[in-house]
Amino acid sequence: MSNLAKSICNLDSQIKRSRTTTVTLQVLKEGNTPLANQEVMIGQTKHRFLFGCNGFDFVPYANNELSGKEKELVEGLSVKFTDLFNFVTLPFYWGRFEPKKGNPDTKRLTKVAQWCDDLDLTIKGHPLSWHTHAPDWLLAMSNQEILAAQLKRIERDVTGFKGLIDMWDVINEVVIMPIFDKYDNGLTRLCKELGRIDIIRRVFEAARATNPDATFLLNDFDVSPAYDILVEGCLEAGIEIDVLGIQSHMHQGYWGVEETQFVLEQFARFNKPIHFTENTIISGELMPPEIVDLNDYQVTDWPTTPAGEDRQAEEVVKHYRTLFAHPLVEGITWWDFTDGKWLNAPCGLVRKDGSAKPAYDELLKLVKGEWWVAPTKFVTDQDGKVEFCGFFGDYKLDCAGRERAFSLEKEGPTELKIKL
16 A cells, blocks of 8 residues: 555544544334334535635625626635535625724625525634734824724624624734734734733633624634744633634645644644634645745736646645544635635636636535435334434434434434434
């Protein structure tokens, strides 16, 4: 067996241990009588694991701002999106969301959030605090006023979207925040005064007080020891972080299985759930290795290529297998769904014309094929029981036209009674 085959086999074994459970289902009819020797169909309806992507293209669509071919394109994208994903990230960059103080884009984001909710997509808001895209009107304020405005923003938006959006990237890229020097912004000024840990404490406490039942993430692209040390310092300071967010924008080449596993183990020591929040793998020419800040690479044309698409598909499969195999990873978000968005990069699972790339097809085979339980026939025994193994998530049992829903959970019971 080749090293690659051994690696895949090992990951598949880890996936089975980390992502599946075996339960005994007892099917009962009226009077709690076991339904013996009866055919039943069992199929999966939703993953518990969060397979997602940013859904920024859907904001104008959900607000009826598109027409003609552009509207048709996004309609087609929405079908491909929901066929594959159960999780979506929506844009709350403060400077764009509230370019004029006191005039936030709440109505438009509420409409797209409701549209996503109607499609049964779990929604995350991104982000509540970030030095990049901070509003310009902060610059005229003192640091004390900036902090007050930031906390007020968090309270307003976490409250306003409660029930629709109960997951947030609370603060983004804090490792670089106090030393960011591309341009002046209010949050870098504030972070220089407060320090990284204190600003994280302030924003997390504000978010938690507003919606105690929500899920709050710390998110960063820096996977060096600097982020590791920052997380450690936050936890030692008693800051309640629900999920550690890790970005993997691989514009300069795929990390590989070993490097990905190294990053995972580096942060696994905190025993916190992990989301890979922004994942990018290129299907064209790679960004030159000497580029330090990805934003410095500005090109007008960055095409996808047939060879690049084949490479992307292979690397996407490896990347998702590696992440899905790790027991602490609970979500993966692709960035972007279509080519030509951030940095004009060919990083989409879908081309600019809306056609699916091989990477989309291969990922669909995993998420809704290999890692999915299609409707399958079972026959109950004399006690009305069947043994069933599936991925954590939601299921439907059908018996003679009567349907019942049930769920498989990581810490759930090993025996379930289903009453028809």
